[in-house]
């Protein structure tokens with residue numbers, strides 16, 4: 401058994417084996433209770449698919465800005481956000497692939513580079529969704545909920561606004577950018593489960609002892625973390641943990657690529673916390689208190705409004721920190 405301050409790394413290769421399922425579900429859930437983060441190995445997404453997308457992502461981000469900037473992130477969370485161009489002026493670039501399956505057929509929304517690759521991206525999102533569902537089943541099993549599909553059933557892939565894949569590039573520079581900014585501001589994710597694919601270390605996670613801890617980057621492992629909606633819904637049994645990328649953890653002259661898949665519950669899902677037996681403390685996110693009975697759609701609207709203000713028309717659906 402790992403000691404309390406060792407970053408959890410869990411082998412999930414036998415998660416579908418009925419003899420091993422409960423034990424693995426408990427390990428994964430315990431890590432999400434303590435850390436809100438873990439690395440999984442033995443997952444079902446082929447490394448060749450991950451590598452292929454990382455290569456495409458690198459080729460895209462290396463293009464001149466005029467091949468990317470004319471396709472800014474839209475209401476469906478499809479499009480590009482350039483470096484130093486987001487609210488926090490972070491030195492990172494993002495390419496978002498949001499929306500329901502099939503939404504990437506709208507080629508106009510995509511920078512031309514991606515138009516020949518949209519099926520590959522859709523297929524990857526589908527694999528990510530299946531893995532998120534497996535994890536959601538594991539949480540319900542470990543929490544001994546009467547229905548093991550309790551969380552999973554609220555995550556229909558073809559319902560609501562869809563789920564987002566975000567490709568990220570933290571560029572290497574010859575000199576530090578002339579801002580006091582960061583690489584990525586500390587934040588929690590807003591949805592249910594995030595799968596994070598990393599090509600290099602650099603992400604820091606607020607560990608259980610209240611100290612920033614460097615998340616390990618291990619070949620063929622996926623980093624998993626819990627978002628606010630599922631944390632609240634689980635009665636805070638599962639933690640939504642702050643994470644960030646800084647210039648100390650990732651110096652200006654080092655490049656880093658990552659990809660985050662944000663698994664969200666369907667917007668009409670009512671978040672009535674599954675209470676672990678004791679009264680739940682106030683749940684705060686982005687300085688806002690979340691009240692039981694809120695829907696996933698209302699929660700994400702509330703978070704987006706606190707971040708972007710009240711002009712709904714220009715806000716993407718996903719928190720674009």
Ligand SMILES: O=C(O)CCC(=O)C(=O)O
Pocket residue numbers: 566568584589596598603643645658659660
């Ligand atoms: O690049 C990373 O490792 C972090 C990405 C992240 O936290 C996010 O996109 O929400």
Ligand SMILES: [Fe+2]
Pocket residue numbers: 587588589643
């Ligand atoms: Fe995040």
